[in-house]
Amino acid sequence: MAMALQASTFLHQYIYATTHAVPKSPNAIRFGILSTAMINPAAIIRPAETHPEVKITAIASRDLLSAKKYAAKYGIKNAYGSYDELLGDTTIQAVYISLPNALHGEWAEKALNASKHVLLEKPLTANASEARRIFEIASAKNLVLLEAFHWQFHPAAHVVHSLVHSGRYGQVKRTYARMTTPAKSIPKSDIRWKYDLAGGSLMDMTYVVSATRYFLDKGVPEQIISAKARRSPEDRRIDEAMEAELRWDKDGVKSKIYADMERRNVAVIVPRVWELPAVEIECEDAAQPQAGVKLNADRGGSFMMPHLYHYIQVTDKKTGHRTTQKHYNWGPKWGANSEPWWSTYRYQLEAFADRIQGRQPAHWIDPQDSIDGMQTIDMIYEKSGLGIRHGSSEKTIIAGKQ
Ligand SMILES: NC(=O)C1=CN([C@@H]2O[C@H](COP(=O)(O)OP(=O)(O)OC[C@H]3O[C@@H](n4cnc5c(N)ncnc54)[C@H](OP(=O)(O)O)[C@@H]3O)[C@@H](O)[C@H]2O)C=CC1
Ligand SMILES: O=C1OC[C@@H](O)[C@H](O)[C@H]1O
Numbered sequence: 001m002a003m004a005l006q007a008s009t010f011l012h013q014y015i016y017a018t019t020h021a022v023p024k025s026p027n028a029i030r031f032g033i034l035s036t037a038m039i040n041p042a043a044i045i046r047p048a049e050t051h052p053e054v055k056i057t058a059i060a061s062r063d064l065l066s067a068k069k070y071a072a073k074y075g076i077k078n079a080y081g082s083y084d085e086l087l088g089d090t091t092i093q094a095v096y097i098s099l100p101n102a103l104h105g106e107w108a109e110k111a112l113n114a115s116k117h118v119l120l121e122k123p124l125t126a127n128a129s130e131a132r133r134i135f136e137i138a139s140a141k142n143l144v145l146l147e148a149f150h151w152q153f154h155p156a157a158h159v160v161h162s163l164v165h166s167g168r169y170g171q172v173k174r175t176y177a178r179m180t181t182p183a184k185s186i187p188k189s190d191i192r193w194k195y196d197l198a199g200g201s202l203m204d205m206t207y208v209v210s211a212t213r214y215f216l217d218k219g220v221p222e223q224i225i226s227a228k229a230r231r232s233p234e235d236r237r238i239d240e241a242m243e244a245e246l247r248w249d250k251d252g253v254k255s256k257i258y259a260d261m262e263r264r265n266v267a268v269i270v271p272r273v274w275e276l277p278a279v280e281i282e283c284e285d286a287a288q289p290q291a292g293v294k295l296n297a298d299r300g301g302s303f304m305m306p307h308l309y310h311y312i313q314v315t316d317k318k319t320g321h322r323t324t325q326k327h328y329n330w331g332p333k334w335g336a337n338s339e340p341w342w343s344t345y346r347y348q349l350e351a352f353a354d355r356i357q358g359r360q361p362a363h364w365i366d367p368q369d370s371i372d373g374m375q376t377i378d379m380i381y382e383k384s385g386l387g388i389r390h391g392s393s394e395k396t397i398i399a400g401k402q
Contacts, residue, residue, distance in 0.1 A: 008308050009343065013046035016341050020050045029356055030093050032058035032078075032086045032116070034107055036070045037098035039121070043148065044096045045074050047346040053353050060086035083107060087114040094144075094356060097121060100191040102198035105130035106393040108145065112137045117144040117356050119348075123206040126198040126391030128374040133393070135367040144355045146348075147370040149210050153347035153363050155338070156306035156327040157214070160281075163314070164215055169283035172216060172253055177208040179277035180241075180260040188234060192261060195237040198389040202242040202377060205259035207277040207304060209376050212246070212255045215281055219372040220379070221246040225254070227383035232262075237386060244380045257380075277304050282317075307343040337362070 031054060033040055048054040057077050061067035064081030071079035080086040086095070087110055094117040097107050105125040111118050112134065124147040125131045138145035151157055164172060186192055192199040202209070213219070225247055229239040241260035248255070263272045303310065311324040328340040338347065351361035378388040 009305055010042050012308060012341075013042050013343055013345070016343075016346075017046040017049035020339075020341070022050055022052045024055050025052045027357075028053050028055040029117075029353055030055055030057045030091055032056075032060065032089065032092040032095045033076075034060050034083045034086065034095055034097045034111070035099050036061045036066050037121075039098050040096070041074070042343075043098065043121075043150065043345045044119070044349070047343065047349040050346060051349055051353060053357065054349060058086050058089055058092055084110070087111055087116065092116060094119065094352075096148075100194070100197035100199070101203050102126050102196060102389070102391045105134055105391040108134045109137060109393055112141055112143055112145065115141065115143065117352075119146050119148055119352050121148050122210070123147075123203050123377065124370045124374055126203075126389040126394075128371055128378050130391045130393055131371045131374040135371065139367070144352065145367070146352050146355070147365055147373075148348060149365055150344040150348040151207070151304045151306070152210070152214055152365060153351055154306050154342075154344045155347075156310055156312065157303055158363065159325065159327045160303065160312055161215055161217075163312070164281055164283070165217065169314075171284060172281060173284045174253065174282045175212050175216060175255040175279060176258075176282075177212045177255070177277065177279040178258040178260075178275065179205040179208050180258070180263040180272065180275045182272040183262045183264055186261055193232065193234065193238060195235050198391060200239045200242075200386075200389070201259040201261040202239055202380060203389060204261060205277065206373070206377060208257040208259050208279075209380075210373055211277060211279045211303060212257060213369075213373060213376065215279060216248065216253060216255070218248050218253075219368070220375045221255075222249050223247045224379050224383040227380045229381075229384040229386050230260075230262075231386075239381075239384065239386060242380065242384065244383070246376070246380075279303060284317075305344065307341070 031048065033044060033056060036059065045056060048056050058080060059067050059070050059076045060080040060083045061070065062082065067079035067081060086092065095111045096119045097104060098121045099107055101123055104120055108118050108120050125134065134145060191197045192204045225245040227244040230241040232238040232240040240262040243258045246255045265271050311326045313322055313324045315322045351363055354361040381388050
């Protein structure tokens with residue numbers, strides 16, 4: 001299911017980029033991309049084609065030939081054989097960084113020091129101390145730095161958020177967020193299995209943390225009640241799965257999260273389906289505890305890719321009655337400035353460009369929010385016994401081919 005949705009996202013982006021490509025305005029922001037990662041076309045290349053103020057002018061790879069091939073394939077003018085060379089190009093104003101997680105902090109820092117605005121893939125860094133450091137640099141240099149939690153920029157996410165906080169359903173009592181992929185679906189050579197690249201299920205499927213925190217409007221949990229990692233047999237430092245229970249504050253809201261990059265078969269032989277992230281939010285009316293609701297932001301396509309298909313489902317706990325809603329181009333903060341076909345990534349790019357151009361974006365992820373997200377991840381890793389993850393800015397790792 002999720003594989004089909006991901007493939008559909010690439011197709012969706014391609015179709016709309018082809019049919020809605022726009023000419024570039026004279027003040028278009030010149031972007032460079034650090035790495036030839038798999039996610040680039042969906043996250044930045046296609047969305048940029050439909051944005052008049054964003055122009056991808058350079059791509060960098062550790063290997064010049066790869067960069068050249070990539071540039072030719074996507075019509076990018078300049079190709080560089082190292083990330084440093086791209087950062088040395090003074091015509092580039094902003095970079096998108098899609099490197100493995102452990103390299104996010106190091107290269108964001110270098111990009112900011114080269115006076116580039118930075119759109120940085122999730123999870124922001126390997127840990128909270130790296131996150132604090134890069135935001136300090138961005139602030140000192142007055143540059144825009146954004147964690148690429150694309151799904152949060154889609155109106156559907158804001159509708160769920162406003163429903164939760166409307167008071168209509170009483171107080172939130174508990175949440176459950178999950179994201180899993182079936183066993184053997186991620187090749188063992190993938191960056192997600194590498195400890196030195198800050199892989200692991202909680203790092204990769206960090207959506208379970210970001211969605212929980214976003215829908216609840218929470219910062220850092222007061223307590224990690226439990227955190228259980230299922231360690232990878234190939235590298236015991238890597239969590240192939242992580243399950244945790246978090247308590248937020250004295251109002252007692254509890255959240256369960258479950259991330260699994262190797263979800264086991266049912267009864268050993270029946271394979272699982274690939275699940276995109278999903279979140280269930282349970283509310284309760286204090287006066288009539290049985291009259292609360294369960295609010296699902298997942299049915300039909302997940303909050304992660306609402307541009308393909310989704311609906312928000314509200315279930316009355318007492319009667320079992322369900323109502324559903326869909327939202328593509330309406331949100332509490334959106335007016336005419338969006339299109340129903342925009343993907344989560346396109347919304348995100350709009351906000352990032354708005355911020356650089358000095359306009360107020362429809363949504364933003366504040367530095368403290370991203371830092372708190374990394375702090376939450378650190379706390380879960382610590383509680384699980386695996387220990388916090390490390391980035392290349394903290395160790396002497398050369399970003400060279402292994
Ligand atoms: N927002 C979203 O929807 C998604 C976000 N992501 C995030 O994007 C980032 C990249 O993920 P993904 O596209 O799957 O990554 P890939 O494995 O496809 O690409 C990572 C790139 O990093 C570069 N790189 C630099 N050093 C290394 C190294 N030591 N080992 C491997 N690659 C290296 C390589 O580029 P080169 O050889 O050109 O230098 C490589 O192509 C991750 O942080 C991930 O969490 C991933 C998927 C979806
Ligand atoms: O960000 C992501 O989104 C899609 C997932 O399948 C992937 O592992 C992750 O990196």
